[in-house]
Amino acid sequence: MRGLSLALVGVVLAGCGARVPEVPASEPISYAAHLEPLVIARCLGCHEAEDPEAELVLESGRGFAALVGSRSVQAPSMALVSPGEPEASYLWLKLEHRAPHGKGMPRTLTGSKMLPPAELELYRRWIEGGARP
Numbered sequence: 001m002r003g004l005s006l007a008l009v010g011v012v013l014a015g016c017g018a019r020v021p022e023v024p025a026s027e028p029i030s031y032a033a034h035l036e037p038l039v040i041a042r043c044l045g046c047h048e049a050e051d052p053e054a055e056l057v058l059e060s061g062r063g064f065a066a067l068v069g070s071r072s073v074q075a076p077s078m079a080l081v082s083p084g085e086p087e088a089s090y091l092w093l094k095l096e097h098r099a100p101h102g103k104g105m106p107r108t109l110t111g112s113k114m115l116p117p118a119e120l121e122l123y124r125r126w127i128e129g130g131a132r133p
């Protein structure tokens with residue numbers, strides 16, 4: 001039973017994963033153009049407008065404002081995203097599974113799973129490059 005549900009989770013994730021865009025190193029990462037499709041594919045199941053987990057709404061057109069400049073509810077001394085500073089960004093700690101509260105993101109029905117390296121890298125570049133809209 002457990003094996004079956006794990007397999008189903010795998011199929012669902014593979015089925016809804018967005019393609020990771022290849023952005024040349026010279027080009028800055030934009031939330032709307034590059035990151036938001038990945039966020040929507042991976043995170044919306046739990047961070048939708050109706051009853052969002054951790055009060056975080058990542059729906060289309062709302063995720064940027066929710067992340068950049070907002071405080072974490074779990075660690076109120078930290079910003080969710082501090083432009084230019086991944087280590088000062090609670091989102092980054094959650095994605096690297098190093099946050100002091102809750103689980104690593106994205107969570108799954110059975111625990112939590114680390115994003116593929118190419119996706120993590122895009123989040124890091126986005127924050128380091130100033131977290132542009």
Ligand code: HEC
Binds near residue numbers: 044053080101
């Ligand atoms: C299966 C449900 C689920 C999915 C999918 C999910 N989350 Fe979460 N998220 C939660 C829950 C539950 C919490 C609060 C408990 C915890 O941290 O484990 C949370 C908390 C967070 C927090 C902390 C918010 C704060 O203010 O402290 C961040 C940031 C976050 N999620 C980002 C993401 C991102 C980005 C994704 C997609 C890559 C994602 N989550 C996918 C369920 C989910």
